[in-house]
Amino acid sequence: MRGFLPFLAHRLFRALVALWLVSTVVFVVMRLSGDPVPLLLPPDAPTSEILRVRRDLGLDQPLPVQYGVFLGNILRGDFGRSIHFREPALHVVTGYLGATLELGLTAFVLATLIAVPIGLLSAMKRNSAIDHAAMGLALIGQSAPTFFLGILFILLLALKADLFPTSGRGDWRNLVLPALTLGAFTMASIARLTRSAVLEVLGADYIRTARAKGVTEAWVVAKHTLKNAAIPIVTITGLQFGTLLGGAVVTETVFSWPGIGRLAVQSIYNRDYPVVQCTVFLAALMFIVINFAVDLLYGVLDPRIRAH
């Protein structure tokens, strides 16, 4: 593992810079978007009242001062108090995080478990009816808007077929439709990529050699194909997690799922700067950590990468 520590340090440094950039961009964009105070008060609130609330929230300070305070506080893990909920922003966001992780991970596992075998099957039965059907479905999954899919699932599977609840969080049955909706795009992407990665490997010399020496087809797939096709699949899977976090915004709204995606949208409308900043920061952190983990996983999957 020579060179691993510098590699780790380099990646960590890049992660920190990314986090700093993300926080700064959110800080600036939220300030550009307008003043939260008129949204908090009744429309007939007098100016004195508005000035009073602005002062209480520290919004009367010059922007550079607000930015300095903001960065200093983040370093201490303090994202400020939510303007809307009037409690620490971190506390608000972590309260929603569990629901998003539950939904995101289920969608992720569901997508991977369904997509990899489908991709594999498509590649093995290339140009067959199964292949065409699977890839057709994948195309729909990739191109149908999340909002549309969600409503479609609610109307067909919840209302008409009476299989699942229409919305809300509860037991596993509540999880199925939002997870399918959220996972649809990811599922389709992974299935298509798995198919092409496997096809590429299937054409390789060592597969021909394996078959020539009489190895069974199942063994060829399990031992020689999947492992070699894994690197691109793992890469896209890591990247897709970001898509899942983004997709959560729409899915959580459609299914009234109490997660950070829905919180983020509402907080943007409410101009709740601290909550938006904290949500984006944590989402960026998760994305960075997962891709960091993917990088490390490469080393496990392919010893040649570890050597570099």
Place this chain on the structure above:
Amino acid sequence: MELTRRDVLKGAAALGAAGAVSGALARSAHAQTTQKKELATAQGGDISKFDPHFSTSSNDIRVSFNIFDNLTSRHPDGKLYPGLATEWKLDGQTTWRFKLRQGVKYHNGDPFTSADAKWSLERTYDANVKTMVATVFTTIDHIEAPDPATLVIHTKKPDPLFPARLAFYGGQIVPKKYTESAGADGFNAKPVGTGPVRFVSWVKDDKLVLDANGDYWGGKPDFDRMIVRSIPETAPRIAALLKGEVDVITQLPPDQGEKLSANASTKVQGALYAGLYVLAVNSKRPPLDNPLVKQALSLSIDREAIVKELWRGRGIVPSGPIAKGDNHFDASLPPLAFNPKEARERLKKAGYKGEEVFIETTVAYVSQDKAMSEAIAAMWKDVGVNVKVEVIEYSVRAQKNREKSFKGVFWSDPTSTLGDPDGMMWRLLGPGGPQDYWREAKFDELGNAARFSVDEKFRGECYRDMTKIFLENLPWLPVIQPYEDYGVQKYVEWTPNPNQQFEIRKFNFKFRRA
């Protein structure tokens, strides 16, 4: 007992079959009645605050008016009834005496007394507490609580609408002892009131659980438990009702009503909104500073068509600035006229030369706002107005509202907070009010006189004259007084309240039982 895998599977199959059968039965044969003990409702947004003095949003009001009681109460029929005060009278011009209900207990067992009422009202305008309802009781000079059952409130000037003020937001009575000991955050996290439901638990953006207050002075509500869910999107909210997951849904768009009416087990119920949907006018911006131009704009709006086509008939055409159902609404006034020919004449008379008229519309700030803007823009184009529609976001609207920087006309849904023109037209259009874009000395004189008079006949004359001045100058272009519709299961007997309160007290809510 030992369970085998087979037992579990058998059990599951039996449960599934039973569920399916009972589900089907519940939907077909018993759609009109229920055995439910739990009321489930879904609204378009979640609660933001439980402390009633820290919010005026409708999603919060639906809940806070049920956890808490006010001294007076406005029922769905629009009239004022006793609440925690059983009677009240005006002594002289500025002294209101309230007799308070005895034997009432808060959800934590503490007794309700006049000290709570005094403290609670004073809390709303206490500069240290920094409430969001600090402007509601500005007419109060001081409050006395001579004995536990009596409250005496002195106003600075005569305030004929004082009992009405007590019925709306800011007027919810919070417990002095508990609120002081729990602190603002503690009270907001675990609210305690005297109302028909008590707080149990809340998971943000998921659900709120409330239990019926068995000791409620107005009788225990007709359920044991109430669940309030927030389902922001319309389609899933309607699906939840159709599937029977919830009993009542709020914010039903007019174009969805037919679907619910056609369904065997659901119905639509609406209350004529206590207020109007208007295009408020920045009358300082030419050409809107010319009353003739505004008259032409008003005359060229085909309000009948808007009500019929865009609202599927779920609304009425206003006759002026006073909402139907309010004090001093003049039923003899005709609905606002549609006369494109006359509109063209007035534009000509005004010397209108094609100056731009902006409609700054929001999307879903009020129901149908964008669709109505497009329709009205087309109507204005027909009479030769150079109209531009611009879409602005909700919070941009809030900002422009505060800065009074609208470029032309914009949507507003003035709510009649007191069931009286004082709490609507005068609150919003009066000098220094949030929509103060136009002044006329006579209008102001009448508005002030009506505000501080306890002579209802005189007040009625003032508002009649103000309406005349209004119709000439049109600081608002009233468009519609809509119905606010709810989707309701047929086994629910309930009347919606015009002012967005969600009245579930025993006198107004019942499950029809078999």
